[in-house]
Amino acid sequence: MKTLYCALLSIIAGTAPLAAQHPATRPPSKPADLAEAVKGSNAFAVELYRRLSKQPGNLFFSPESISTAFAMAYAGASGFTATEIQSAFHFTLPPQRLHSAMGALLAGMNAPHKGYELHVAGALWAQQDAKILPTYLKLIQTDYGADFHQVDFISAPETARATINQSVENQTNGKIQNLLGPDAVTPLTRLILTNAIYFKGNWTASFDKAETQDHEFHQSLAQTEKAPLMHRTGSYCYFDSGTFQALELPYGGNELSMVVLLPRQIEGLPALEESFTAAAVKEWMQKLDPVNEVIVTLPRFKMSQQFELSGILGKMGMKRVFGRAADFSGIDGRPGFGISAAIHKAFIGVNEEGTEAAAATAIVMRSTSARVPMPEPPPIVFTADHPFLFLIRDNASGAILFIGRVIDPTK
Numbered sequence: 001m002k003t004l005y006c007a008l009l010s011i012i013a014g015t016a017p018l019a020a021q022h023p024a025t026r027p028p029s030k031p032a033d034l035a036e037a038v039k040g041s042n043a044f045a046v047e048l049y050r051r052l053s054k055q056p057g058n059l060f061f062s063p064e065s066i067s068t069a070f071a072m073a074y075a076g077a078s079g080f081t082a083t084e085i086q087s088a089f090h091f092t093l094p095p096q097r098l099h100s101a102m103g104a105l106l107a108g109m110n111a112p113h114k115g116y117e118l119h120v121a122g123a124l125w126a127q128q129d130a131k132i133l134p135t136y137l138k139l140i141q142t143d144y145g146a147d148f149h150q151v152d153f154i155s156a157p158e159t160a161r162a163t164i165n166q167s168v169e170n171q172t173n174g175k176i177q178n179l180l181g182p183d184a185v186t187p188l189t190r191l192i193l194t195n196a197i198y199f200k201g202n203w204t205a206s207f208d209k210a211e212t213q214d215h216e217f218h219q220s221l222a223q224t225e226k227a228p229l230m231h232r233t234g235s236y237c238y239f240d241s242g243t244f245q246a247l248e249l250p251y252g253g254n255e256l257s258m259v260v261l262l263p264r265q266i267e268g269l270p271a272l273e274e275s276f277t278a279a280a281v282k283e284w285m286q287k288l289d290p291v292n293e294v295i296v297t298l299p300r301f302k303m304s305q306q307f308e309l310s311g312i313l314g315k316m317g318m319k320r321v322f323g324r325a326a327d328f329s330g331i332d333g334r335p336g337f338g339i340s341a342a343i344h345k346a347f348i349g350v351n352e353e354g355t356e357a358a359a360a361t362a363i364v365m366r367s368t369s370a371r372v373p374m375p376e377p378p379p380i381v382f383t384a385d386h387p388f389l390f391l392i393r394d395n396a397s398g399a400i401l402f403i404g405r406v407i408d409p410t411k
Contacts, residue, residue: 029104033093037101038399040090041067043278045400047090051312053273058303058411060404061346062359066309068144069361071102073339075139076331081321088316103143105397110145115253117198121171122146125164125192127153132191132332146194153189161185164192168360171198175347175358184341191331204250207232207298207352217299218266218386219408227409228300229385230352236296237288238380244272247296247382248288251354256401258355258392259285260298266386269405273389281391285398293379301409302349309342339363348404357392357402 045063052059067089074085075095085091091098109118124140126132128150140146151160161180169177185192207230217227237248243264250257261284263272310322320326321339328337346359384406392402 029097029100033097033101034104034397036093037098037105038397039278040092042281042398042400043090044088045403046276046278046281047316048312049403050273050276051315052307053405056407058305058405058407060303060305060348060357060402061307061344062357062361062402064399064401065359065361066342066344068102069342069363071099072140072144072146073328073363075099076136076328076337077321078327078329078335081327084318084321088313088318099139099143103145105399106143106145108397109394113253113255116202116251116256118256121198123167123194124148125151125160125194127151127190130190133330136331153185154187157185157187157189158182160189164194168194172347172358172360173356175356176345176360179343179345179360184343202252202354204252204254205232205234206354209352212300212352215385217409221266225408225410230298230300231296233293233295233379235290235292236294236382238291238294238382239284239287239289240380241284243268245380245382246284246288247294249296249298250395255395256392257395258350258390259288260382260384261389261391262382262384263386263388269387269389269407273405276389281400282398285393291380295379295381295383297383297385298350299384299406299409300351301406302347303404303406303411304347305345307344309344310339313342346402348402355392359402 041063044067048061048063048066049059052061070085070089071091074082074089074091077085082095093101106122122140122145124137124146126148137148141148151163153160161182161184164185165178165180168179211231212228213231214226215229216224217229218224239246245262245264247260247262248257249260261272261276263269314322322342324338326338327335329335331337342361342363344359344361346357348355348357387405387407389403389405391400391404393400
C-alpha cells in the first residue's frame with residue numbers, strides 16, 4: 001500500500017490577540033480562478049526546483065506544501081510584504097479570489113475518491129487568551145479548513161512544541177519527526193498554522209517484486225552503484241522528446257500520477273533541468289499519449305531532505321519579508337511579525353506497490369515585538385538506470401504536489 005503525505009507547518013511568533021473560533025463555509029470558486037491558482041503554484045514549483053537543483057545529489061520537496069503555507073501567511077501580509085510574497089509565489093489573482101481558489105483545490109482533495117484516499121487537515125495553534133483579527137481567522141478557517149487549538153507558548157513553549165511535533169508526526173504516519181527544533185518555539189511565539197495533505201493508494205499497475213533485481217545504476221559516466229531496479233511491461237502514457245523520455249505512472253483511480261522525465265544520455269539531466277520551465281512542463285504533459293507496450297525499468301528508492309528556504313526565497317524576491325521591516329498587520333491589526341526562518345522537510349519511498357511520501361514546511365515568524373490510443377511500433381524501452389527527474393501531480397487540476405530527482409537511489 002502506498003502512502004503519500006504532505007504536512008505543512010507555519011510558525012508565527014509575535015504578540016497577537018485571538019478571537020473565538022467561527023464555523024466557516026467556503027463559497028464556490030470559478031474554474032478559471034482555480035486554473036490560474038494552479039498555474040501560479042506550478043510556476044513557483046518549477047522555479048524553486050531550478051534553484052534547489054544547483055546543489056548536488058538527490059532532491060525532493062513539496063511545492064504544494066510550501067505554497068499553501070505562504071498563502072496563509074500572505075493572507076495576513078500588507079504593503080511590500082504582501083507584494084514580495086505575491087511575486088515570489090506567482091499569486092496573480094486578487095487576494096480574495098486567490099484564497100477562494102486555494103480553498104477549491106483543498107475541497108477537491110477532500111472530496112470522496114475512487115481507488116485511493118486523499119484529504120487535507122489544517123489547524124491554528126494560538127497562544128491561549130490571545131486574539132487575532134476575526135477576518136483573518138475566518139479566512140483561514142473558510143479557505144484553508146483550519147481547526148483551532150489553544151496552547152501556552154509563553155509559559156510552556158517546550159510543551160507546545162512537543163504537542164505540535166507529535167501532531168505532525170501522527171499526521172505524516174511517523175515520517176516527519178521533530179519538525180520544530182528546540183529553538184523553534186519560544187515565549188515569543190504567538191501563532192502556528194499547520195496544514196497536512198494525506199494520500200494513500202497503489203500504483204494502478206504494480207511491479208512484481210520477484211522481477212526486482214540489483215543492477216548497475218549509472219550516477220555518471222565514471223561512477224556506478226548497484227541498486228534494486230524494478231521491472232514491468234505494460235501500457236502507459238508516454239512521450240519522447242528526442243533528448244528525454246517522459247512516462248506517466250498512474251496511481252489507483254488514475255486521478256494522480258507520477259511522471260518520470262528520463263534523459264536519453266547518462267549525463268543528460270543538467271540539460272533537461274535547464275529546459276524545465278512551467279510552460280515546458282505543461283506542454284510535455286499534453287504530449288503524453290497511450291502506448292500499448294512499454295518495457296519499464298525503475299529503481300526502488302528512498303530519500304529524506306531538509307531545507308532552510310529563507311535564502312532561496314530571498315533570491316526569488318522576498319528580500320524584506322525575512323526581517324524587522326515585514327508587515328503582517330493583517331493578522332492582528334498592527335505590524336509586529338517578521339519571518340525568521342522557512343524550514344521544509346520531506347521524505348519519499350518508491351517501491352513495487354507504490355509510493356510513500358511526506359513533507360512539512362515551517363514558516364517561523366518572531367515579534368519585533370483521457371486520450372484515444374494510436375497505433376504503436378514495437379515495444380518502447382524505458383530504462384531509468386541513470387539520473388532522472390520526477391513529479392507527482394493531480395491529473396484533473398494539473399497541480400504539482402511533489403517534485404524530485406534521483407541521482408543515487410541507494411542514498
